[in-house]
Amino acid sequence: MTLAERHQIILSKLQKDQYINVVDLCKELNVSSVTIRKDLKLLEEKNLLYRTHGGATVNNPYTVDRPVNEKEQIMSAEKNNIGLQAAALLQENDSIVIASGTTVQAFARNIPQNLNITVITAALNVALELVRNPGIEVMQLGGLLRKSSSSVTGIYAENVLRDFFCTKLFLGVDGIDLEYGLTTTNSMEAHLNRQMISCSQKTIVLADSTKFGKRGFGKICGLEEIDQIITDKGIPDTVLQHLERSGVKVTLV
Template sequence: MISIAERHQQIIYKLQNEGKVNVADLCAGLDVSSVTIRKDLKLLEDKGLLFRTHGGATLNNPYTIDRPVNEKEKIQFDEKLQIGAAAAALLQPNDSILIASGTSVLALAKCIKPQESLTVTTSALNVALELLRHPEIEVLQLGGLLRKSSSSVTGPYAESILSDFSFSKLFLGVDGIDLEFGLTTTNVMEAHLNRRMIQVAQKTIVLADSTKFGKRGFGRICGFEDIDHIITDSGISEYIVKELEGMGIKVTIV
């Protein structure tokens, strides 16, 4: 039987390669009981080397917090612009698209340079204001309760308006992507509106920088069966890419 130090080294090595570990997998791989593995994970967490989660552990704090949009915009700024540019390249002439809220979809709005007409419906005030400078773009701003931290609207009024439309693409920003829990945001009302957006769009494209993976927000938006395409940056682990592609999701890395 291997020593405690060797066991801890193998746990950290697996974490660094896969981003997360599962108690059952560790038990099988290291030939010890779940009680032993849970003790190991607690010791490693006490040393600040990992964060324990339900049934396992992760390298990064899995829980997101709500931050003002002007603060979030500075995080992974260059990566978000590259993600936005890749998303903008997917637009077709005379498209009718839906853009949710968040700094990654704001980066998309900054990268849109329409050659022909484009119709954009959005819940985000900052996205609408960014697109107003383009005469080729018709902008429909959803109404509702304004969230000051995200400069976006939520609530039943915004959801009811969506019933009258159908969109070729939804560009969705999220606060967390967890392989077990799905896609999340920090606000429950925003999560509910995002679910309604998915229902009225033919294709859902998620824009998320690599720091969002392995994180969970308070409000669950959906599972991976509702997602068609994820655009992210090169910081994403190969393990997560393989898992997503195994679920039939197209992954674009910028």
């Protein structure tokens, strides 16, 4: 097989699956990992793909911080459907944590009016959605306000969380990478999210399909630390299969 033929196969697989793995390519093309990594480097130099740890993707995997009003406009219908599905998981007298993000805001908006629950949240926009719901007791965490996410971070919020244990955490993220795990664009927010995970019995990630294959600056946790992901049907089949093999329950809406 010529170099050009090998590159054509790599690009065809990438176009189909959105992500390719070095190990799988070695087996299929019967070449060494050194050869495949050289191929991926050449293709990246031609702006035909982005290399990641252990493979490559067709999409730019690095996320950037965006204002919350801009993020609200992205995949809004899908976020609302994800929020509806997440709200169906709530039970009477639940004590839950809601992190930050526009997808968890959609979840807060869809919580039934007649449900009595307690919510701890870092996000101002989430708290404003919940204050109109008479059945919900809201505990707003304090700390340094991130204007781009309308949420707080820092040691004050983390210290408060150490005094509680909740049934569920509903977590929004900026990126889900199959090898690197869950990330956000802010390291302080990532640290607060880790504290939220440690004080919750179950971690449920709410993320639309554009978040998969992305990687932010701050790592929250690995895939092994989450229980469920609720997302839309836009995620590639290969990603879905990998998540299910990793023991993560995936709900598609």
